[in-house]
Amino acid sequence: MSDTPTPVLKVLSSLDEIPAIDWDALANPxxxxxxxxxxDWIVSPETTPHESSEKSExxxxxxxxxxxxxxxxxxxxxxxxxxxxxxxxxxxxxxWEADGKPVAAIPTYAKSxxxxxxxxxxxxxxxxxxxxxxxxxxxxSSIPFTPVPGRRLLISPFVNRARAVKVLTEGLKELTHRIExxxxxxxxxxxxxxKELGDQGFLLRTDQQFHWENNGYSDFENFLNALSSRxxxxxxxxxxxxxxxxxxxEWITGSEITESHWDAFYxxxxxxxxxxxxSPYLNREFFSLLGERLSEHTLLIxxxxxxxxxxxxxxxxxxxxxxxxxxxxxxxxxCLHFEICYYQAIEFALAKGLKRVEAGAQGNxxxxxGYMPSLTxxxxxxxxxSLRHAVAQYLDRERDVVLQEQKILAEHGPFRQNTx
Numbered sequence: 001m002s003d004t005p006t007p008v009l010k011v012l013s014s015l016d017e018i019p020a021i022d023w024d025a026l027a028n029p030x031x032x033x034x035x036x037x038x039x040d041w042i043v044s045p046e047t048t049p050h051e052s053s054e055k056s057e058x059x060x061x062x063x064x065x066x067x068x069x070x071x072x073x074x075x076x077x078x079x080x081x082x083x084x085x086x087x088x089x090x091x092x093x094x095x096w097e098a099d100g101k102p103v104a105a106i107p108t109y110a111k112s113x114x115x116x117x118x119x120x121x122x123x124x125x126x127x128x129x130x131x132x133x134x135x136x137x138x139x140x141s142s143i144p145f146t147p148v149p150g151r152r153l154l155i156s157p158f159v160n161r162a163r164a165v166k167v168l169t170e171g172l173k174e175l176t177h178r179i180e181x182x183x184x185x186x187x188x189x190x191x192x193x194x195k196e197l198g199d200q201g202f203l204l205r206t207d208q209q210f211h212w213e214n215n216g217y218s219d220f221e222n223f224l225n226a227l228s229s230r231x232x233x234x235x236x237x238x239x240x241x242x243x244x245x246x247x248x249x250e251w252i253t254g255s256e257i258t259e260s261h262w263d264a265f266y267x268x269x270x271x272x273x274x275x276x277x278x279s280p281y282l283n284r285e286f287f288s289l290l291g292e293r294l295s296e297h298t299l300l301i302x303x304x305x306x307x308x309x310x311x312x313x314x315x316x317x318x319x320x321x322x323x324x325x326x327x328x329x330x331x332x333x334x335c336l337h338f339e340i341c342y343y344q345a346i347e348f349a350l351a352k353g354l355k356r357v358e359a360g361a362q363g364n365x366x367x368x369x370g371y372m373p374s375l376t377x378x379x380x381x382x383x384x385x386s387l388r389h390a391v392a393q394y395l396d397r398e399r400d401v402v403l404q405e406q407k408i409l410a411e412h413g414p415f416r417q418n419t420x
């Protein structure tokens with residue numbers, strides 16, 4: 001229709017500017033359905049089968065609930081000051097609404113550095129600045145400090161997806177231009193989004209993480225039986241070693257999580273973060289807000305010795321996935337990290353009927369513990385033609401290397417040869 005209004009995108013400097021119910025209807029579309037008037041870029045729930053194939057996804061299709069995409073999680077990062085001007089993560093969320101109803105969004109931040117992203121572009125920045133360019137500011141579309149794969153193009157299931165993807169990507173490019181930025185980066189995308197952005201001229205990048213998949217195991221012992229004998233024995237030995245010295249493990253979630261638990265965990269987080277990275281990304285207030293607003297989707301796995309917590313891991317609980325987030329300790333014990341972050345996470349997933357455990361970025365050592373390589377995806381739009389050409393050539397080679405490495409790692413997995 002020629003009289004259809006041109007989409008108008010807003011840039012939100014804070015998630016306070018949008019009702020939580022509207023953001024969450026896009027971020028985790030299992031929320032109450034939203035009805036739209038029929039337009040050429042809108043597809044209503046009553047369309048024919050041919051028309052419904054153009055929807056972003058079937059309304060009845062099971063959708064992964066990702067608590068870290070929720071308004072509560074992202075707004076807690078803002079309210080606590082973990083993101084903002086001082087942190088160099090300035091909210092610039094792209095938001096599209098029609099007649100007061102949410103259509104699409106991208107969680108977006110203007111960045112003055114490349115810290116806390118886990119998809120590394122430091123060499124690109126250094127090369128561009130040596131050539132006389134300014135790499136920063138740039139736009140980053142991701143969950144801050146969170147290398148968790150998931151949706152980044154938050155599109156209502158009731159709209160024409162192809163149309164929405166084009167509108168959002170053009171908006172992202174325009175915002176990059178307005179802030180005089182060098183580039184826009186969408187990291188830890190879904191594979192579908194990665195392909196869609198490639199069609200829009202974005203450069204495509206891959207990497208890998210290690211995820212545990214629940215192949216219908218009845219319990220942990222059943223999972224172990226799927227492994228080779230050597231790996232099975234090794235894991236049993238590690239689990240026994242981890243719990244020496246009278247160490248006990250607790251799962252704490254929901255209303256059971258108290259401020260004293262957060263005090264203990266924050267001590268672990270600060271100690272480990274300071275040793276690994278020098279400057280922790282998250283502050284104490286954030287954890288209190290997390291417990292206040294998302295406790296039912298939060299799991300603390302804590303290790304106690306002689307009446308005192310000595311180590312712990314923070315996990316977020318989706319409807320299908322347990323997301324391993326942060327780990328820390330104030331006492332070192334052999335294999336305790338493996339027990340808390342990997343084996344206890346598997347135990348919890350099995351107990352709750354979850355399909356997978358995502359244990360965070362990097363770590364080839366996870367392979368021997370049943371976590372198999374899984375590709376991750378990112379897409380990059382670079383304004384400068386010379387830098388764009390150089391990065392494109394690099395990414396062509398890098399993708400081949402990543403695929404080759406994934407194949408080699410998979411061939412050396414811990415599972416018996418006759419295990420699917």
